[in-house]
Amino acid sequence: MQTPLVPGTYSRTETEPFKRLRRTRMTEPLRSMVRETELSKNDFIYPLFVVEGKNFKKEVSSMPGVYQMSVDHIVRECVDVKKMGIPAVILFGIPKEKDEVGSGAYDELGIVQQATRAIKKEVPELVVITDVCLCEYTSHGHCGIVRGNEIVNDESIELLAKEALTHTQAGADMVAPSDMFDGRVKAIRSILDENGFKNIPIMSYAAKYASGFYGPFREAAESTPHFGDRRSHQMDPANSNEALREVEQDIIEGADIVMVKPATPYLDIIRRVKDRFGMPTAAYNVSGEFSMVKAAAQNGWIDGERVMMEMLTGIKRAGADMILTYFAKEASAVLDKQK
């Protein structure tokens, strides 16, 4: 007897029947029977960029097919998204004016607050998630208040809590803090509970890495920091155990869904988080992941549709229950075609 290659499995001897793993791959019906991961439109959350003004729609040059849109266009887009069978959108706001303390973020009449009201009026069944951060609203492009060389934590989370409250008052179904400051989930949970929003869930960007893959987003959201970077709050790409500590902390503070971001370079983190905590787990397939596929496909170097589906399937296989992705509409169309 040979020792098994994998403990617990049998090794093949000369007299044993030949093991053919290809048998279940021979036809599409067989492949579909043994398929372990199935993408669904229910997995998708579609990110949208909302700007001030009327009848404005401008493509983001580094993100083909992704637009900055004024509220009227956003509402129309949301009607389409709902019709396609995608359950949720996440809103990012680009205000007309920015200042040192990101006032536009927690203004009751701010851009995300306006868009949320308009969407919930027109398409009430669509789940509206709002991104809670200051970077799109501050003149310096940082996610919080800056004093000297420091992006300060405790004052910033008070502002984030106010932002989350005004989003919720405008009708948001869920809030998603993306700053990575300490204690923000607790601050948001407390202010929501105190104001009668006990049932509004928090999706926390729990393990968010300081990533080069956010480049195209910062063009879309006009949120590139004017000096410095985000390494004092976002995670070091080299770390994995620390991601578990971040996620655990957010769960303790009251996060209902935990997110790993970006997705494809961090599939191991998604798997560890899912296995360890068993929480509803989201993965953000970020702008750079999207734009790389688009650029290579435009050059004829890869089959864009095929790589898109493979990428999303891989993210789900790694353990994500839901995927925030700019591919949501295109991938939904492919899923419809496959039916």
Ligand code: PBG
């Ligand atoms: C911060 C935020 C960022 C993204 C989502 N929320 C950018 C950042 O941290 O600089 C990136 C998303 C993407 O790249 O698609 N508000």
